[in-house]
Amino acid sequence: MIEPILKITGLTACYGKISAIKAINFYAHDNEIVGIVGPNGAGKTTLLESIAGSMRIKNGRIFFLGRHIEKWPVLKRRQLGLMLVPQEGNVFPMMSVKKNLEISVILSNRAERKGLIDYVYELFPILWERRKQIANTLSGGQQKMLAVGLGITSNARVMLIDEPSIGLAPKLVTRLFETLKKIKEDTKKTIVLSEQNIKILNIADRLFGLEAGKIRFDEKTKNLSRDIVKDLYLGSIS
Template identity: 40%
Template sequence: MNTILKVDDINVYYGAIHAIKGVSFEVNEGEVVTLIGANGAGKSTILKTVAGLLSSRTGSVQFMGKDLGGIPAHKIVPMGLALVPEGRQIFLQMTVEENLQMGAFTRPASEYDESIADVYQRFPRLKERQSQIAGTLSGGEQQMLAMGRALMSKPSLLMLDEPSMGLAPILVEQIFDIVRELNQHGTTILLVEQNANMALSVAHRGYVLETGKIVATGTGAELLEDEAVKKAYLGG
């Protein structure tokens, strides 16, 4: 099994605050891997570090065998790594289609038509609303747009930061169905998610974070049955 992402002993600070403490993990090609933990455990900080938005004082982040140390975020995207950020961060004043165009800026123009056709096939709702201003979409539609925009860059690894945040339960189900489907069609996914139950039910493997450290790891099924995990994160 090919390791697509290898994070080794990263330590990330916000000023004097030691947010990530010696974290190591890996994601293999074709997997859904999830990072779960309480608010403030460091999940989003890890994704931002992998994406090149934050830097680690130690260790390394390797993507497809290349060390990402010192590479700026906008140069990491064309290497095949896309982040769907927490809070979606879509361009609210632009149309749906203009948002998707922004996601394709690293790709050759010749691939655009095929990429947008793929996204519209996966998210028919976006096709219906292609000329609508993104700020007028519902929360679920905005999340689909954020995911569609990331997919326009044809990523080998898609990182999702809290995709279910603020969504009604029925929409959460929909978003996780999309995550499953993307993975079944070959997209490798690193998922950060507050809803540990949903995350572990779609994940091949998971890592549990507490105050910046990994405290447990296992398959999604193992962690769903783990008594300590149940107690802390699954309302058991």
């Protein structure tokens, strides 16, 4: 069996005294889309932020590309190849689309930069049309595309995306998910995304079901029925 590039064991993180996630085991392989699904408050965001380093963990180990990174600051994890696209506040609001993308390639070498930005424009042609527009004047859907674009231009080995479908019209969700699948196929990278949308079943290779801070299932998507995931979203899997 191939070793996963990202492996988490016994991860516990707290808000004050209340633990948001308890003793989580999680892993992701290269060239894979992994979904973390669960209802509101299940701990999806906490898990992603703990991996990215923007939230301090209480216990557990995070193993990424052969290194134990659980004590590393955000910047160092980012340099090794992790990038989190947060759910909110995920663009630089007063900058143009173009400048947003230019700043996000900061850690890539100069030769790669243009290619990365062009790839984002190819995936989301609307961003090319709107490249001179200030980010906070974009529509919600366009901002989400830009946010995912910033994840792509970061050129990270593992891109963590926190609920990209939230607030998007159903048609846009389908398009965005298809784009994520294309990104995986084009770049052979790993995408970990948290979701509450059932359409995740169409693109994820594996799903982790999260409820009340604990893993309820860890399955290949093809082995899961829609009902199990739907029940989890409604908060009644048992």
